[in-house]
Amino acid sequence: MxxxxxxxxxxxxxxxxxxxxxxxxxxxxxxxxxxxxxxxxxxxxxxxxxxxxxxxxxxxxxxxxxxxxxxxxxxxxxxxxxxxxxxxxxxxxxxxxxxxxxxxxxxxxxxxxxxxxxxxxxxxxxxxxxxxxxxxxxxxxxxxxxxxxxxxxxxxxxxxxxxxxxxxxxxxxxxxxxxxxxxxxxxxxxxxxxxxxxxxxxxxxHFSFPNIGDKGIELDNFYHPLLKAPVRNSLVTESNVILLTGPNMSGKSTLLKAIGICTYLANIGFAIPANKGSIPFYSNIDVFINLNDDLQSGYSHFMTEIINLKKVVIEARTSKKCFAIFDELFRGTNIDDALEITRTTLKGMLNFTDSLFFVSSHLHQLITMDEIQSDKISCYYLDCDLQDDTPTFTYQLKQGSSDIKIGRILFEKEKMNEYLSM
Structure with a gap:
């Protein structure tokens, strides 16, 4: 693991x-x-x-x-x-x-x-x-x-x-x-x-013991236990592949860590930070969030992502029930390559129906995939309100996708166009 x-x-x-x-x-x-x-x-x-x-x-x-x-x-x-x-x-x-x-x-x-x-x-x-x-x-x-x-x-x-x-x-x-x-x-x-x-x-x-189910995850009012004032969310997986979208600072990494903590604690027989839950036994749990270049092994950031993904897929191919989180998958390569191979990866993950995969991405173009439009792949996002072009992050998990471009909004709000113009 x-x-x-x-x-x-x-x-x-x-x-x-x-x-x-x-x-x-x-x-x-x-x-x-x-x-x-x-x-x-x-x-x-x-x-x-x-x-x-x-x-x-x-x-x-x-x-x-x-x-x-x-x-x-x-x-x-x-x-x-x-x-x-x-x-x-x-x-x-x-x-x-x-x-x-x-x-x-x-x-x-x-x-x-x-x-x-x-x-x-x-x-x-x-x-x-x-x-x-x-x-x-x-x-x-x-x-x-x-x-x-x-x-x-x-x-x-x-x-x-x-x-x-x-x-x-x-x-x-x-x-x-x-x-x-x-x-x-x-x-x-x-x-x-x-x-x-x-x-x-x-x-x-005030943690609760989850039911150890057979397939899929259900979490009611789960949260990250290390936050002083955590936002609680609920989730019921309806696919074995979940795509999480949303802009930077929207809380994707924190949410994925909360899901990973619940899943891991459940799999060692501990209670979880949620009102209640149902989580299967997984023979393998892998969480890739704080990914850096593997300098010791000589791998670049992108190659490290490939190696990690390969290990998980090999485990899933051997009929093992795997749980895996990939935060900002393929962020170590250019956007065209990332878009193409992320599509291939998401489609391929559908083949391993006993496993469960969470993938977060900035690539908004992914939502046009047939597998997402037909709900074979579940798509979620973290909500963000705009008031006078000022983003307010609610950290609430919702089904679907968001097309808010926080980067452009913050860039313009800080008047970077003016500073960069001659």
Whole structure:
């Protein structure tokens, strides 16, 4: 997939990032960056997140010391039985106060952290979660329970935490280390927190889960989630090829990014910035918006466009369901060439009926194509009002095309004819 122009890892991740430690943040980024393999996997992910959403009250004021979490994890990761349980360790703890304090502080820190975390987990109803993920929650609960945090926390509070209790905890750690239970926990718990973080983001942003349909996209009041005051639009695709026209500054790129974000988030099982929607599973998603010359590979802007288009078409020809956005396709060549090959491209895309293509263009002449006149290719534009020759952009998506020439209007409004005349 080519989704770098959606800025998922740099911008979109922040909408869902309520993580409290680096491990959870890494897991969240993996969730957002890793495509799912099927419609069933998407629905499974949706149901996991819905399970957290139903139970968000359980995690009210969910927090803990980041320093404690990091130090406990380091202690467990570097734990070695021969170091912490050598022969005669009980006597050494009695004789050497520094050693006693070291062991005691590590165990107390672990128990206090696990006691706090376990209070959230043990009160979490699992009925709302899918069966497979329910077992992971039970695994986390059993992991914390095995340390008996309530019992040892009570001893610590009553100042009855003795050497024998320290050695009991050290022995529990040694056993879990041997059985690889600590490594297992450090895999599933960051993912647990990543899901929780994503659910908090979905709730905070008022996103909705789309239906995972079979063909075509339906979006009701969708928007770009990073805008402070976004304009909402609705869309129902009636063709597998959509041409978007309109002048510069009309918002075409932003609209296409919003559609791309909705489609990608839906395909990784996340909720989307829309009131509701229906989006199919796509095996390949490619978004080409901020296209530049590929200097590293030696490609010109136009050749980069050709290479990107070729990759998408090859994927579509192998019976894969592809979703692709091409913003200002073939803007890297002259207008005559661009017009001819854009027509050929749009016609050719009609052959791949299981895929969906969005193409934006300044080439107003494209609307005369028979395929557009007969509605085989859907044509949309972003509205613009003119008041006293001053363009006002509404950013509203409408069917059809617009023949407003903003470039000429702005050129004349700035009196460029006068400045350029002798």
């Amino acid at each position: 080519n989704i770098k122009d959606l800025n998922i890892n740099n911008d979109i991740v922040n909408l869902f990032d309520y993580t409290l430690n680096d491990d959870a943040k890494i897991s969240l980024k993996k969730l957002l960056a890793t495509p799912l393999s099927s419609k069933e996997a998407i629905i499974e992910r949706q149901n996991i997140l819905k399970g957290f959403l139903v139970n968000l009250k359980v995690f009210h004021n969910y927090s803990y010391s980041k320093i404690d979490f990091r130090e406990v994890n380091y202690f467990l990761e570097t734990f070695d039985k021969d170091t912490y349980l050598p022969k005669g360790i009980k006597l050494k703890l009695r004789l050497y106060k520094s050693k006693h304090y070291e062991y005691q502080s590590k165990c107390v820190q672990l128990i206090m952290l696990y006691h706090r975390l376990h209070n959230y987990i043990k009160n979490l109803p699992t009925a709302a979660f899918p069966k497979k993920y329910k077992s992971e929650i039970i695994c986390i609960d059993e992991y914390f329970s095995s340390f008996r945090p309530d019992y040892y926390q009570g001893l610590i509070r009553e100042n009855k935490f003795k050497i024998k209790h320290i050695l009991e905890i050290i022995s529990i750690i040694a056993s879990k280390k041997k059985k690889l239970k600590i490594q297992e926990f450090h895999t599933i718990f960051p993912l647990f927190e990543a899901y929780l973080s994503a659910a908090i983001g979905i709730y905070t942003q």
